[in-house]
Amino acid sequence: MKFKLEVTDSHTKARAGEITTDHGVIQTPIFMPVGTAGSVKAVHQRELENDIKAQIILGNTYHLYLRPGLSTLEMAGGLHKFNGWEKPILTDSGGYQVYSLSGVRKIKEEGVTFRSHIDGSKHLFTPEGVMDTQRIIGADIIMAFDECTPYPCEYGYARRSMEMTHRWLKRCCDHFDQTQPKYGYSQTLFPIVQGSVYKDLRKQSAEMIASFEREGNAIGGLSVGEPAEDMYEMTEIVCDILPSDKPRYLMGVGTPVNILENIALGIDMFDCVMPTRNARNGMLFTKNGIINIKNERWKNDFSPIEEDSDLFADRNYSKAYLRHLAHSNEILGSQIATLHNLHFYIWLVSEARAKIIEGTFNEWKNKMVKQVAQRL
Amino acid sequence: MKFKLEVTDSHTKARAGEITTDHGVIQTPIFMPVGTAGSVKAVHQRELENDIKAQIILGNTYHLYLRPGLSTLEMAGGLHKFNGWEKPILTDSGGYQVYSLSGVRKIKEEGVTFRSHIDGSKHLFTPEGVMDTQRIIGADIIMAFDECTPYPCEYGYARRSMEMTHRWLKRCCDHFDQTQPKYGYSQTLFPIVQGSVYKDLRKQSAEMIASFEREGNAIGGLSVGEPAEDMYEMTEIVCDILPSDKPRYLMGVGTPVNILENIALGIDMFDCVMPTRNARNGMLFTKNGIINIKNERWKNDFSPIEEDSDLFADRNYSKAYLRHLAHSNEILGSQIATLHNLHFYIWLVSEARAKIIEGTFNEWKNKMVKQVAQRL
Numbered sequence: 001m002k003f004k005l006e007v008t009d010s011h012t013k014a015r016a017g018e019i020t021t022d023h024g025v026i027q028t029p030i031f032m033p034v035g036t037a038g039s040v041k042a043v044h045q046r047e048l049e050n051d052i053k054a055q056i057i058l059g060n061t062y063h064l065y066l067r068p069g070l071s072t073l074e075m076a077g078g079l080h081k082f083n084g085w086e087k088p089i090l091t092d093s094g095g096y097q098v099y100s101l102s103g104v105r106k107i108k109e110e111g112v113t114f115r116s117h118i119d120g121s122k123h124l125f126t127p128e129g130v131m132d133t134q135r136i137i138g139a140d141i142i143m144a145f146d147e148c149t150p151y152p153c154e155y156g157y158a159r160r161s162m163e164m165t166h167r168w169l170k171r172c173c174d175h176f177d178q179t180q181p182k183y184g185y186s187q188t189l190f191p192i193v194q195g196s197v198y199k200d201l202r203k204q205s206a207e208m209i210a211s212f213e214r215e216g217n218a219i220g221g222l223s224v225g226e227p228a229e230d231m232y233e234m235t236e237i238v239c240d241i242l243p244s245d246k247p248r249y250l251m252g253v254g255t256p257v258n259i260l261e262n263i264a265l266g267i268d269m270f271d272c273v274m275p276t277r278n279a280r281n282g283m284l285f286t287k288n289g290i291i292n293i294k295n296e297r298w299k300n301d302f303s304p305i306e307e308d309s310d311l312f313a314d315r316n317y318s319k320a321y322l323r324h325l326a327h328s329n330e331i332l333g334s335q336i337a338t339l340h341n342l343h344f345y346i347w348l349v350s351e352a353r354a355k356i357i358e359g360t361f362n363e364w365k366n367k368m369v370k371q372v373a374q375r376l
Numbered sequence: 377m378k379f380k381l382e383v384t385d386s387h388t389k390a391r392a393g394e395i396t397t398d399h400g401v402i403q404t405p406i407f408m409p410v411g412t413a414g415s416v417k418a419v420h421q422r423e424l425e426n427d428i429k430a431q432i433i434l435g436n437t438y439h440l441y442l443r444p445g446l447s448t449l450e451m452a453g454g455l456h457k458f459n460g461w462e463k464p465i466l467t468d469s470g471g472y473q474v475y476s477l478s479g480v481r482k483i484k485e486e487g488v489t490f491r492s493h494i495d496g497s498k499h500l501f502t503p504e505g506v507m508d509t510q511r512i513i514g515a516d517i518i519m520a521f522d523e524c525t526p527y528p529c530e531y532g533y534a535r536r537s538m539e540m541t542h543r544w545l546k547r548c549c550d551h552f553d554q555t556q557p558k559y560g561y562s563q564t565l566f567p568i569v570q571g572s573v574y575k576d577l578r579k580q581s582a583e584m585i586a587s588f589e590r591e592g593n594a595i596g597g598l599s600v601g602e603p604a605e606d607m608y609e610m611t612e613i614v615c616d617i618l619p620s621d622k623p624r625y626l627m628g629v630g631t632p633v634n635i636l637e638n639i640a641l642g643i644d645m646f647d648c649v650m651p652t653r654n655a656r657n658g659m660l661f662t663k664n665g666i667i668n669i670k671n672e673r674w675k676n677d678f679s680p681i682e683e684d685s686d687l688f689a690d691r692n693y694s695k696a697y698l699r700h701l702a703h704s705n706e707i708l709g710s711q712i713a714t715l716h717n718l719h720f721y722i723w724l725v726s727e728a729r730a731k732i733i734e735g736t737f738n739e740w741k742n743k744m745v746k747q748v749a750q751r752l
Contacts, residue, residue, distance in 0.1 A: 038700065042707040046688060068675075068700040075676050076696065082678075084692045299444075300451050302458075312422060316460045320452065324414065324444040331418040331707060 001141065001188040001215045003247050011362035013239060013266035016353045019216075019247055021140040022185035023080065023088045026055045028247060028268040029352055031259065031345045032090060034276060037063040038083045041276050042331070042338040045085050051311055052342045053350075056088040056140075058271045061133055062097035065123075066116050070136045078138025078183045090271070091139035092251070093130050093192075096148045096220075107147060109164065127171035131179065131189075138183050143218060143251075144172040146192045151225040158196035165194045166208050173212060190249060192220040193238050197230045206241035216269075217242045218249040223258070223272070232261055239266035256285055256348055256372040260365050263352050270349070275341035280334045282326040285344050289374030291319075293337065298323040305336070311343040348372075377517065377564040377591045379623050387738035389615060389642035392729045395592075395623055397516040398561035399456065399464045402431045404623060404644040405728055407635065407721045408466060410652060413439040414459045417652050418707070418714040421461050427687055428718045429726075432464040432516075434647045437509055438473035441499075442492050446512045454514025454559045466647070467515035468627070469506050469568075472524045472596075483523060485540065503547035507555065507565075514559050519594060519627075520548040522568045527601040534572035541570045542584050549588060566625060568596040569614050573606045582617035592645075593618045594625040599634070599648070608637055615642035632661055632724055632748040636741050639728050651721045655713035658702040661720050665750030667695075669713065674699040681712070687719040724748075 002020040009015070019026040033040045033048065035057045040048055048054045059079055068082070076082035079089055098105055098114045105114035111126030125133075127145045134142035146165040149158050169191050176189045191209045195201030209217055219238050222231045235250060242248050249269035250262050259270055275285060284291040286306060291298070298319040305322060306314035313336045325333030348368075355361040378396040385391070395402040409416045409424065411433045416424055424430045435455055444458070452458035455465055474481055474490045481490035487502030501509075503521045510518035522541040525534050545567050552565045567585045571577030585593055595614050598607045611626060618624050625645035626638050635646050651661060660667040662682060667674070674695040681698060682690035689712045701709030724744075731737040 037704045037706060038697070039704075039706045039708040042711070044689070044708065044711065045692065063704075067704055068696070072676055072696060072700070076678050076694075082694070082697055082700075084694075084697070300448055302452050313420070316421065318452075318458070318460075320444070320448060321414070321458055321460070324448070324458075328413045328415075328439075328443055330413060330415045331710060332415040332420065334707060335418070335420065335711070 001186070003216065003245065005245055007357050008244070009356050009361045010359065012264040012365070014263050014352070014356045014361050015244075015266060015268060016356040017247065017268060021088045023086060023140050024055070026088055027350070027353060029263045029349045030055055030269055031349045032056050032058045032269065032271040033342050034058045034060075034271055034273050035083070035085075036060045037067060038079060040342070042280070042334045043342065045083065047339060048085070048342075049087065051313070051339060053346050054087070054342065056090060057085060059089055059091045059137060059139060060097055061091050061094035061130065061137060062101070064091070064137055065094060065133055066118055070133060073138075074136050074182070078136070080138065088141070089139040090141040091134050091137050091143065093134070093143040093145040094125055095146050096252070098125060099148055099150075109167075111145075127168040128175040131172055131175045135179055135182055135187070138181070138187070140185070140187060141216065142187055142189050144169045144189060144191045146194055146220055148221050148224070149194065149196050151197070153196040155198060158198055158201055162194045162201055162205050165192065166205070169209070169212065173214070188215045190214060190216045190218045192218045192251070193242070194221045195234075196221055197226050197234060199233070199237055202234050202237050203241065206238040210242055214246075216247040216249060218251055220251045222250065223252045223254045228258060228261070231258065232265060235262050235265045235267060256345070257369045259345075259348065260352065260369050260372075263349070264362070264365055275345045276338050279337035279341045282333070282337065284337060285341050285372065286376070287344070287368070288371055289376040290372075291376045293319065293323050294326050295323075305340055309343070311339060313339045314343070377562070379592065379621065381621055383733050384620070385732050385737050386735070388640040388741070390639050390728070390732045390737050391620075391642060391644060392732040393623065393644055397464045399462060399516050400431070402464055403726070403729060405639045405725045406431055406645055407725045408432050408434045408645065408647040409718050410434045410436075410647055410649045411459070411461075412436045413443060414455060416718070418656070418710045419718065421459065423715060424461070424718075425463065427689070427715060429722055430463070430718065432466060433461060435465055435467045435513060435515060436473055437467050437470035437506065437513065438477065440467070440513055441470060441509055442494055446509060449514075450512050450558070454512070456514065464517070465515040466517040467510050467513050467519065469510070469519040469521040470501055471522050472628070474501060475524055475526075485543075487521070503544040504551040507548055507551045511555055511558055511563070514557070514563070516561070516563060517592065518563055518565055520545050520565060520567045522570060522596055524597050524600070525570065525572050527573070529572040531574060534574055534577055538570045538577055538581050541568065542581070545585070545588065549590070564591045566590060566592045566594045568594045568627070569618070570597045571610075572597060573602050573610060575609070575613055578610050578613050579617065582614040586618055592623040592625060594627055596627045598626065599629045604634060604637070607634070608641060611638050611641045611643060632721070633745045635721075635724065636728065636745050636748075639725070640738070640741055646725070651717035652714050655717045656710045658709070658713065660713055661717050661748065662752070663720070663744070664747060665752040666748075667752045669695065669699050670702050671699075681716055685719070687715060689715045690719070
């Protein structure tokens, strides 16, 4: 993986850059649609590429490990071959899902034992095992195995958890560096800064993570329920420490406003289920604000979902039609809303990139954070 | 509407023809994908047009009447404008759903009172009202209001029901002929032959229906649970009576074999939920037989869903990937399987048409009915 820092904004800490992987180039800042079980829900791979213009998607190690399972993924030749997405993929480490989805789980120094949310079967994730798993899935960018602390989190627990995450990182790196990619293209490992909402812990963790000198760095444990101001404060502290010549990935963030504010603090990569999950509940993000398409207000609004959009679904379907589909629980409603939201998220980050390059990012961002947060 | 009978097969009663509506031409024999509530479930309108190559879709009056409702449909300018499908549409009369979906219902000479399956509200469908409703929905081809008898059905009930359907037809025609289309393009009304599985009733009904001299005729009350041989026997009796210079529509049929056998008996138009509904349960129809994609057998079969298909989804996704999506209840699984099945159904009828024109239909049909019924 290569990262080229192209432009740093002079009014904010925003950056425009370019990541090169063996599956292609990613222009940053970027948003990565979440493809939990190897599918970005309700959209075809060709729609992701041609209509949404996604440059990289995310897969969840926990889900893929359980289903279809490693033997199928390995026989397929990795996730790219399995799902037919030939551009870059990033996988998380499975940690987040082990803590949030699995019923019984036990965290020890060795790793985490948990029960599958599908069939109750018992499994063990260790730092070494998760590296092997992500070698088999074959994503271009893979993540270290960490503990993602909940919010709120007592200081003592946050510190001990962070220290264990650092020890696990050492094990991840050692194992990763001793193993080879399986499918002839290279993989890179990103470590994850933890430390909850405690400044000293975040600082300490960022310094530790930077010292591993990997090709990119991530920030985890945010967007878990803390106030947005706390999130921005943590991001700022961490970004000031993480090296500027490597991409910075803020995991699981967030609303359009969160994304714009964090770009201004120096984040290059984002992922979040919000555009896809909320789409399936009828919430549309637009450049003029948020639409609950189920509202009575749209019942007889036959104007296109978004008039001046270059997305076919925005132009070809009306708000009234989409409202009808949402109320009727029609699958097409989820398809249209998901296309719309992902297209908007990708538009938002690519527009941010253009403004950074142009030198007008700050002004534009200050206008947009007001606009996109409105309820229409 | 115009119908041009192009070729009649010399070995069977199969026909190739062309229906011209104000929304375009339909080459027969044709299969019409079912778009219950104004959406063919899990496919975009552009996919219907470009990938599936549907020439006409069906809408359900019962569903559309309840949701989005007539005032929205009228304000939109009809269903074509509402859902963005600009090719021909056919609507059923709502009768079938009133009998099958609605809880409480009461059939009287005047019409049928029923309760909505959505909110329990009470409604009355009469022959005249259903004509008005279908004027508002604005389909190119609309259907008479009939009673679709269940199977099995006692002779006396079948006869009385058929006679009422005939009286209702008179009221439908009178009302239809006294009203005008609402949106500047023409609509045509098809009457429906009933009579359950009784030869004398079917003959009597077909003669009565033919005597109305509408532009096309339909056969209802089949594919409701009777043995396939009974269905074919009824179709044959009816087709021998219905005029050959008008299209014949067999409602709600059926499996690929049913479609081929009924084409051989002189049917021109079909609709059925089977390709769409069964797709959502993981059943794929192919030219080589039926696949239950959830079976263990496909777990590690990384070959394309259908190698030599011109459908992107057949070539871009593997059987193993589709199996994984079906087991994971991923929406994309329904999308892919629906695309596949509808593409196959449309291929099947267009191939039948080509063979009729070529003069090789009978031989081809006899081979295909064996092939498509196999379990793979």
